[in-house]
Amino acid sequence: MVSSSSILTLTASDLDKVEVTADDVLAAVETAYAxxxxxxxxxxxxxxxAPNDRRSVAYSMLARDGHSETVAFKTSFKFDPHHDRTRKRYYTTLSLYDDTTGxxxxxxxxGRIGALRTPAVSGLLIRACAVPEASTILVVGTGTQGRFALPLALAAHPHFTDLELFGTHPDGxxxxRDELARQCPGRTVRVSTDLEASARRADVILAVAGEATPADIPSEWTKPGAVTILVGYGLSASTLSDADYVVATSAEQMRTTGTDMAGADGVLRGVDAELPDILAGRAPARRTLSDRVFAYNSGLVVTDIALGLLFAGKAREQGLGSTLDLWS
Structure with a gap:
């Protein structure tokens, strides 16, 4: 453990050198939810x-994980004027403190913590909410979240046999495909050329696209029993307003960040159950096998703590990072 006047600092390149498995990530996130x-x-x-012209958005988040007795502060700043990729900037940091020693x-x-935490949460939502025989998953979006979505979905629900992807960027x-081949050798994903047809046959639709996506899947494209999970964009507000059952990682955060999913009357549909209560057995994940379930995945810092500790421990074992005497 570093002294009280110094802190281990880990850059993005440091963290890229740390190897973790999908099972490691799922277990850490599930423990945090418990x-x-x-x-x-x-x-x-x-x-x-955020400014009035919405050229940027900034978040500040605080949490304490009782399992590890760790306190964390997370910040996030995104500068993305008019979705111009050449001007887009994104900075996010996590600081961890031991609440047993101070x-x-x-x-x-x-960045990498969030890139893994969010699809891990989607994996837990799939494991909890999908019908047992779910075999088809459609991922909408090919950015960072899209890259890790399928490996973590398969770790949580190995029974998917039909993997589909809708995206508009060839590099994405x-x-x-490369990440799926690396983590799940032998598994392949089919690129959708007909989004409506893909959505209609999917047991799970995972929408992780950016704001500029042309995808806007309406509720009438989803079949009975299907689960739609919103992380970014790609789903119409009707998938929420017409859902038979609504799940959120946090109802409070959905009310804060999910306002664009309000119905035609301007009202945001309420939440039937939160994921922590479902995982603890205190709330059902759905009422019937035919329910169309909508799930809202917003990040909780307690899960960032779990992954931050996992990465920090492995980085320290590998001799990665540097010590900053910030308070000396």
Missing amino acids: ALASGASSNPGKLTV APIALMDC IAAV
């Missing part, structure tokens, strides 16, 4: 600020 459901952890709602643990770039499609 502690939250038990009342041992605390994860207040996020604070957000010592700082690590300060790190949070290639990256999704």
Whole structure:
């Protein structure tokens, strides 16, 4: 453990050298949710600020994980004027502190943490909410979240036999295929050329696209029993308003960040169950096998803590990172 006047700092390139398995990631995130459901952890709602022209958005988040007795602060700043990729900027950090000794643990770039945490949560939503015989998954989007979506979905629900992908960027499609081949040798994904047909046959639709996506899947394209999971964009607001059952990682965060999914009357549909309660057995994941389930996946910092500790421990074992005497 570093001294109370110094902290281990881990850059994005440091963290890229750390190897973790999909099972490691799922287990860490599930443990964090269990502690939250038990009342041992605390994860207040996020604070957000943005200028009137929406050229940027910033978040500040705080949490305490009762399982590891760790406190974390996370920040996120995205500058993305008019979706111009040449001007897009994104910075996110995570700082961890030991709540048993008072010592700082690590300060790190949070990009890779978020890139794995969010699809891991989607995996847990799939495991909980999908019908047992679910065999077809459609991923909408080929960015960072799209790249890791299928390996973590397969880790959570290995019974998928039909993997489909809708995307508009050739490089992104290639990256999704490469990551799937790396983590799941022998598995292949088919690129959808008819989004409606793909959506109608999917048991699970995972929407992780960016705001500029042409995809806008309406509720009438989803079949009875299907699960639609919203992480980014790609689903019409009707998938929420017409759902038979609504799940969220956090109802409070959905009310804060999910306002664009309000119905035609301007009202945001309420949540029937939160994922921590479902995992703890206190709430059902659906009422019937024919329910169309909508799930809203918004990040909770307690899960970033779990993955941050996993990465920090492995990085320390590998001699990665540097010590910053920030308070000396």
